[in-house]
Amino acid sequence: MSYLSFRLSEKMTAFITFVVVLALPFILSFNPYYLSIFISALILGSVSLAWNLLAGVCGQVSFGHAAFFGIGAYASALLVIKAGLNPFLAMVAAAMLGVLGALIIGIPAFRLRGPYFALSILGFAEVMKLLTLNLTRLTEGSKGIFNIPSLPLIKLWGRTFDFYISRTTNYYLAGALMFAIYLLIYFLRHSNIGLAMTAVRGDEETASGIGVPVFLTKITALTVSAFCTALMGAFYAHYIHFLNPDSAFDGSWSVMPIVGSLFGGIGTLIGPSIGALVIAGLDEFVFKRFFETGHKLFFGLLLAIVIVWAPAGLLGKWVKKK
Amino acid sequence: MKEWMLSKVSVGLVVGLWLGTGWAAPAIKLGAHAPQTGSLAKHGMEQIKGIRVGTEEFEKKQKIKVDLRVYDDESDPQKAVAAVEKLAGMDKVNAIVGGYGSNLVGPASEAAERYDTPYLTTGAVDTKLSAKKFKNFFRLNYMPGYAAAQSGAIKELFAAKKVGVLYNSLSATTEIAEVVKDQLVKAGVEVPVFEKFEKGTTNYKPILLKVRDAGCEVLLVEGYFPDYVGTIKDAKILNLPVKVYMGAWGIGTPEFVRELGPMSEYIYGTSIWEMGTAPKEAKGEEAEFVAVYTAKYKEEPSYIAMLGYLSTKYMLEAIAQGGGKAGNYTSEKSRAALRAMDTVGSLGRVAFDEKGDPRYFTAILFQTQKGNQVVVYPKDRAKGTIQFPAVPWGGK
Amino acid sequence: MLEGVNYALYCLGLAFVFGIMRIINMAHGEFLVLGGYIAYWLLVKWGINPLLSLPLAAALAGGVSFLNYRIFLQRIRTTAELNTLILTFGIGIFLSNLYLQLWSADIRNIGVDWMENPLRLGGIYVSLGEIATFAVSLAGVLILHSFLRRTKMGKAIRITAIDRDAAALAGINVERVDLLAFGIGGLLAGLGGPLLGMLSFVSPGTGIAITIKAFILTVLAGVGSIRGLIVAGMILGVGEAMTVTFFSSSYRELFGFVLFLVILLVRPSGLFGKRI
Numbered sequence: 001m002s003y004l005s006f007r008l009s010e011k012m013t014a015f016i017t018f019v020v021v022l023a024l025p026f027i028l029s030f031n032p033y034y035l036s037i038f039i040s041a042l043i044l045g046s047v048s049l050a051w052n053l054l055a056g057v058c059g060q061v062s063f064g065h066a067a068f069f070g071i072g073a074y075a076s077a078l079l080v081i082k083a084g085l086n087p088f089l090a091m092v093a094a095a096m097l098g099v100l101g102a103l104i105i106g107i108p109a110f111r112l113r114g115p116y117f118a119l120s121i122l123g124f125a126e127v128m129k130l131l132t133l134n135l136t137r138l139t140e141g142s143k144g145i146f147n148i149p150s151l152p153l154i155k156l157w158g159r160t161f162d163f164y165i166s167r168t169t170n171y172y173l174a175g176a177l178m179f180a181i182y183l184l185i186y187f188l189r190h191s192n193i194g195l196a197m198t199a200v201r202g203d204e205e206t207a208s209g210i211g212v213p214v215f216l217t218k219i220t221a222l223t224v225s226a227f228c229t230a231l232m233g234a235f236y237a238h239y240i241h242f243l244n245p246d247s248a249f250d251g252s253w254s255v256m257p258i259v260g261s262l263f264g265g266i267g268t269l270i271g272p273s274i275g276a277l278v279i280a281g282l283d284e285f286v287f288k289r290f291f292e293t294g295h296k297l298f299f300g301l302l303l304a305i306v307i308v309w310a311p312a313g314l315l316g317k318w319v320k321k322k
Numbered sequence: 323m324k325e326w327m328l329s330k331v332s333v334g335l336v337v338g339l340w341l342g343t344g345w346a347a348p349a350i351k352l353g354a355h356a357p358q359t360g361s362l363a364k365h366g367m368e369q370i371k372g373i374r375v376g377t378e379e380f381e382k383k384q385k386i387k388v389d390l391r392v393y394d395d396e397s398d399p400q401k402a403v404a405a406v407e408k409l410a411g412m413d414k415v416n417a418i419v420g421g422y423g424s425n426l427v428g429p430a431s432e433a434a435e436r437y438d439t440p441y442l443t444t445g446a447v448d449t450k451l452s453a454k455k456f457k458n459f460f461r462l463n464y465m466p467g468y469a470a471a472q473s474g475a476i477k478e479l480f481a482a483k484k485v486g487v488l489y490n491s492l493s494a495t496t497e498i499a500e501v502v503k504d505q506l507v508k509a510g511v512e513v514p515v516f517e518k519f520e521k522g523t524t525n526y527k528p529i530l531l532k533v534r535d536a537g538c539e540v541l542l543v544e545g546y547f548p549d550y551v552g553t554i555k556d557a558k559i560l561n562l563p564v565k566v567y568m569g570a571w572g573i574g575t576p577e578f579v580r581e582l583g584p585m586s587e588y589i590y591g592t593s594i595w596e597m598g599t600a601p602k603e604a605k606g607e608e609a610e611f612v613a614v615y616t617a618k619y620k621e622e623p624s625y626i627a628m629l630g631y632l633s634t635k636y637m638l639e640a641i642a643q644g645g646g647k648a649g650n651y652t653s654e655k656s657r658a659a660l661r662a663m664d665t666v667g668s669l670g671r672v673a674f675d676e677k678g679d680p681r682y683f684t685a686i687l688f689q690t691q692k693g694n695q696v697v698v699y700p701k702d703r704a705k706g707t708i709q710f711p712a713v714p715w716g717g718k
Numbered sequence: 719m720l721e722g723v724n725y726a727l728y729c730l731g732l733a734f735v736f737g738i739m740r741i742i743n744m745a746h747g748e749f750l751v752l753g754g755y756i757a758y759w760l761l762v763k764w765g766i767n768p769l770l771s772l773p774l775a776a777a778l779a780g781g782v783s784f785l786n787y788r789i790f791l792q793r794i795r796t797t798a799e800l801n802t803l804i805l806t807f808g809i810g811i812f813l814s815n816l817y818l819q820l821w822s823a824d825i826r827n828i829g830v831d832w833m834e835n836p837l838r839l840g841g842i843y844v845s846l847g848e849i850a851t852f853a854v855s856l857a858g859v860l861i862l863h864s865f866l867r868r869t870k871m872g873k874a875i876r877i878t879a880i881d882r883d884a885a886a887l888a889g890i891n892v893e894r895v896d897l898l899a900f901g902i903g904g905l906l907a908g909l910g911g912p913l914l915g916m917l918s919f920v921s922p923g924t925g926i927a928i929t930i931k932a933f934i935l936t937v938l939a940g941v942g943s944i945r946g947l948i949v950a951g952m953i954l955g956v957g958e959a960m961t962v963t964f965f966s967s968s969y970r971e972l973f974g975f976v977l978f979l980v981i982l983l984v985r986p987s988g989l990f991g992k993r994i
Contacts, residue, residue: 032411036404061803108979115742115803119933120979126930127975133491133520134972144493146428146450165436167407240399242428244493247399251926255811258804284404297815303808307801308790361923363818524918525958548919 014182014270017277021175025168035167039239041280042174043232045273046181047253048260050228053185055258056267057194058221059201060110061118063254064125065229067105068098070249072230073237074132074139077148080238087151091234098230099223101128106222110215122254129249144244151238163238170239177235178273181228186269188224197221259299262306348649349387350641352377352634353409354420355430356445360397365422365626369445372623372630373419375615379631380638388638391415395426402430410437416641416651417442419633422626424448424493431459440656442637444629448497452677458653459678460660462633462669463594467683469498471592472542472568473505475687475699479708480566482540486515486533488526488553489544498570499544514538519549526556533562539711540566547572547581554585558715565711566590568687575624579693586693588712592685595625596695599686600668601703608668632667636660670703724913726951727855729932730862731906736936738879738899741791741802745810747929749904751817753779753911754920758826769850769912776908783904787897810925817922826920851913858909875899934978953977 021042028034047065055061075094079085085093101124109120132139139145151163151173161169188194196217199207208214233253237243257276264275279299354373356366370392377388391413395402402421409415410433418434421427422445434441435456442460449465476482485506489499496518503513514536517529530553533541541564543553550569557567572578573591593599600608611631615623623631637656640663644655664673671682687699689708696706732746753775760771790805866872878885878895886892914920914928931954939950957973 033404033408036400036407040400040404063807105979116937118803119742122930123934123975123978127972127979130972130975141491141493141496144425144428144448146448147454240403240429241432242399242425244425247425255807258807262804284401297812297819300808300810300812300815304790304805304812307805307808552918 010268010270013274014186017270017274018175018179018182021178021277025171030168032167035171037280037284038277039167039171039174041277042171042178043236044256044260044280045276046174046178046232047229048257048264048272048276049178049181049185049269050225050232051257052261052266052269052272053188053228054221054225056261056272057185057189057201057269058197058218059114060218060221061114061258062121062222062225063118063258064121064123065225065257066249066251066253067121067125067128068101068226068229069233069236069253070125070128070132070245071101072098072233073243073248074145074233075230076234077145077237077243078138080149081145087149087238091231091238094234095227095231098226098233101230102223102226103219106219110218110222125249125254129245132245132249139245141245144242146242148237148241148243150241174235174239177232181231182270182273184224184228189269193217193220255299259303259306262303345387346385347642347645347647348651349389350638350645350651351389351391351413351415352638352641353406353413353415353418353439354390354392354634355395355402355405355409355418356392356420356422357397357426358394362397362423362426365445366394366397366420368624368626369420369422369630371615371619372627372632373634375611375618375623375627376631376634377638379611379614380635384638384642386638386642392420395430397423397426399425399429402426403433406430406433406437406439406441410434410439415439416653417637417656419443419637420630421445424451427451431456434458438653440637440640440653440660442633442660444626444633447494452679455677457657457678460674461678462629462636462672462680463683463685464679465494465497465501467680468570468592468685469501469505471685471687471699472498472502472570473509473511475590476506476511476540476542476566476568477509479699480540480710482511482566484512484514484536484538485540485542486517486536486538486564487513487542487544488515488517488519488529488533490546490549491518491520492546495544495546495570499542502542502544519545523549524552526553527560530556530560530562533564534560539564540568542568544570547578550578550589551581554582554589554714557713558585561715562713564713567713573688573690573695579690582714585714586690587714588709589690589714590687590698591690591695592687593625593695594685595628595668596688597622599688599695599697599703599705601666601670603666604668611668628668632669632672636663636665636667636672639663724851724855724910724917724951725931725935725954727858727906728910728914728928729935729951730859731903731910732929732932733936733939734862734906735900735903738875739896741900742806742933743900743903744803744806744929745786745813745925746806746903746907746932747925747927748810748813748817749779749783749907750911750914750928751920751922751925752782752813753908754915754924755817755821755826755911756908757912758915758920769854772854772909772912775912776905779908779911780901780905783907784897784901786904787900791900792893792896810929814922814925817925821922826915848917851917854913855910858906862906871898931974934974937978938981 024038025035047069051062051065072094075097076087076090079090079093080087105121105124109117112120133141135141153163154161163169163173196207196212199210199212200214200217204214233248257272260276260279261272262275263279264273265271354370356369357363358366358370373392374390377390380386381388391409393405393408395405406418409418417440419442421430421443424446427443427446428451431441431443431451435458438458440458440460442462444462446461447463447465447468452459452461476485487499487503489495499516503516506513515533515538517532519526519529541557541562543549545553550573554567567588568590570592573589579586597612611628612623615627637660640659641651641656644659645651661674664671666672670684673681675681684700686697686703688695688697691706691709698704698706698708728750731749732743735741735743756775756778757771760766760774786809790809791802866876874885874890875895875898877888878890878892882892911920914924935950935954938953954974954977957977
């Protein structure tokens with residue numbers, strides 16, 4: 001396949017993916033149960049896209065994206081409950097706080113090489129979880145925050161969109177967020193910064209040699225990635241209406257995007273979300289049928305197998321270093 | 323010839339079935355969700371076992387068929403919501419039981435409310451869960467009942483003046499610690515040491531030393547099994563001079579006695595129910611349940627299983643009562659029947675208030691004596707007397 | 719404080735593998751836990767004293783680790799470092815869920831009566847068990863040290879760690895060394911498991927916590943120094959105890975991480991390591 005047709009087919013794939021996302025509720029007859037499953041899948045898909053920007057495009061693997069997810073979730077919930085902010089605004093504000101978190105850990109941590117960096121983000125995620133557990137006056141600690149208000153009604157085009165009852169509205173919002181994130185990443189990738197990121201992924205020294213501002217590039221990738229992840233965390237909070245440190249900073253939010261991205265194709269732009277959607281579906285509709293308990297096993301195994309035998313995932317091209 | 327036989331047989335079958343089954347009313351659809359995988363799997367599975375026994379017993383006694391659907395929520399809030407949506411939205415069950423863990427029950431009960439389906443749980447004690455006053459939310463047990471057993475005993479049985487409280491940072495243990503502290507302080511008992519520890523702590527000596535230095539007579543540990551093991555071990559090493567060691571849940575179980583051996587002696591714990599602790603009026607029910615459960619699962623039921631069983635029993639009875647012979651099972655009628663309920667079961671007296679909380683629920687306190695759990699408080703349920711002052715490592 | 723030496727042992731395997739092969743084994747904790755489970759079941763089923771089952775647990779863990787390397791890791795040795803990281807990560811997840819499946823979420827404590835007996839040394843309270851585990855850890859560390867210094871195999875490993883090409887030129891079968899090193903890493907991990915089980919407990923979730931702690935210590939100590947690990951272990955142990963005494967128990971874990979982040983940022987080569 002020539003380079004050009006690969007590119008075209010990736011855009012096509014993205015297009016097809018979003019058409020499917022759009023059409024899915026109709027296919028499923030708006031059944032709330034199925035929609036719930038796919039809302040979770042969309043959240044995961046979005047975080048996978050964000051993770052992939054940092055890891056697949058810029059080459060910096062993070063093991064602790066749960067940190068940003070949790071920050072977004074708690075920040076948004078607290079802003080609404082304690083400061084009375086409008087949930088939509090709170091979501092954006094929370095995403096900005098995610099950026100702040102990224103800067104706090106990123107600026108120091110980027111001085112380290114790959115594996116060290118990955119693990120320092122993991123450490124950061126654990127620290128955030130511990131802080132959330134301990135600053136009980138602010139966060140209610142392990143008791144958790146109950147009854148988080150959902151997004152308020154929107155009146156548009158003569159119709160009312162409610163987020164509390166309707167699964168469909170939440171589904172389309174999640175889908176819209178994923179689409180927005182994809183667009184953001186797409187344009188970033190196709191800009192100068194995107195080129196810089198690819199260069200950094202290839203070889204940092206060479207990139208720096210040809211004048212790429214390595215540090216700035218990496219920070220940009222991290223902050224955008226954190227912004228998107230935190231945004232989805234905030235959405236999650238207003239969707240589930242309940243938070244506690246364990247579920248908000250759960251290791252799954254760090255692990256599953258990796259699995260999804262690998263499966264779908266690290267380095268491609270749409271691959272990670274496809275990967276996430278597929279495995280979420282597989283998990284609920286296939287694995288659970290056969291293995292009532294222990295179906296999480298598969299994810300570990302899947303990860304191991306994919307990376308050894310199919311590192312390119314379903315779709316992608318992963319450039320090998322050395 | 324064959325056709326004639328076949329038709330005769332089939333008619334005979336139909337008639338036989340119709341007569342033989344003789345259901346008293348149309349079938350009830352009951353839904354249940356619980357964690358069967360993930361971190362809470364152990365508890366969820368116990369619950370489901372009790373629920374299954376509950377449905378079978380109900381079918382036998384009331385002669386009404388129950389269509390039970392059980393879904394795994396994987397200890398994940400999102401899946402819990404999905405499970406309720408499947409049950410209430412697709413399967414259109416008449417009510418939902420189950421649910422373990424406040425972070426699962428919270429979102430799940432909310433989903434049930436959206437579908438206007440009665441939801442009776444035994445797995446979530448956090449007081450905030452009933453704060454929203456969902457009309458469909460009911461539960462058999464909640465936090466203040468446990469705390470009352472502890473603080474009551476401390477005040478009345480031990481007449482202690484100073485209590486050291488160590489609590490696990492997880493939500494349920496934190497909550498009970500805070501409620502107990504509140505109750506104690508209001509009753510004039512000092513709590514000079516109120517220390518939180520993380521799940522997974524292995525060295526409790528520093529905080530135990532604080533308890534010793536403050537001169538506490540009672541050591542109250544709100545935690546789980548590993549916390550008890552750790553604190554008892556460390557207390558032994560320090561030869562902690564307290565008169566009483568009291569824990570919260572999970573004390574005195576066969577596993578507890580087995581793992582700790584002689585170190586389990588004299589330890590106090592709370593319980594909702596253990597074998598033989600049912601009030602007089604419910605002894606028959608208790609014995610029956612235990613027998614059926616043991617026969618079916620080849621092991622004795624835990625209190626979680628008993629709770630699952632009772633919640634199922636009460637829920638099904640309420641539905642049947644509300645619907646009458648015609649089987650007109652609506653949520654409204656079921657809820658009304660539940661609210662009107664006032665009965666005495668293996669748990670004690672059961673009735674629900676407007677928020678769905680159990681009006682009369684108190685836990686019982688027992689002391690482990692010679693490997694057995696002897697109920698010592700409240701007085702009207704007590705079977706034995708306390709051995710006081712006493713701690714397994716000698717104390718003084 | 720005694721815990722410090724134990725900590726050192728727990729992370730020895732990780733540090734070893736990382737130092738020799740530059741692989742961070744994210745599944746390290748899982749091997750440790752495996753050793754713990756083996757000792758637990760040996761005790762429960764056949765009443766074997768955990769101290770005796772130590773070598774068996776270690777050997778089994780080492781064996782599994784060896785196989786793990788052979789089947790998975792060897793294939794991607796030549797690709798990006800991060801691939802191996804993700805691979806070991808995936809294996810770790812697989813293993814911990816496997817334990818959950820096989821042995822349930824219950825927490826296992828390896829308790830042997832005589833270990834509970836307390837001793838008073840001056841103003842310090844310890845139990846016999848703590849002393850025993852301390853002794854074993856110390857022995858383990860010393861044995862490894864002399865293995866690396868005295869035996870031919872040990873020396874081969876050290877040379878490979880310093881310069882692979884030179885080692886290959888000198889006729890050392892570098893691939894074999896890798897296999898062995900990884901196996902030893904698993905063995906060391908397996909050794910720590912029963913000890914952990916005796917001091918506190920093991921459960922499917924323990925693995926990742928151990929891996930994280932081990933990584934913190936490795937970074938703290940710096941690559942390539944066993945002595946450094948012991949000191950680092952002690953620092954961590956003492957630091958944690960002090961945090962509990964002066965602040966509150968809930969901040970205990972925080973101490974480790976904060977220290978970790980500080981070291982990573984200020985002196986990435988660790989307290990004793992060679993400069994990166």
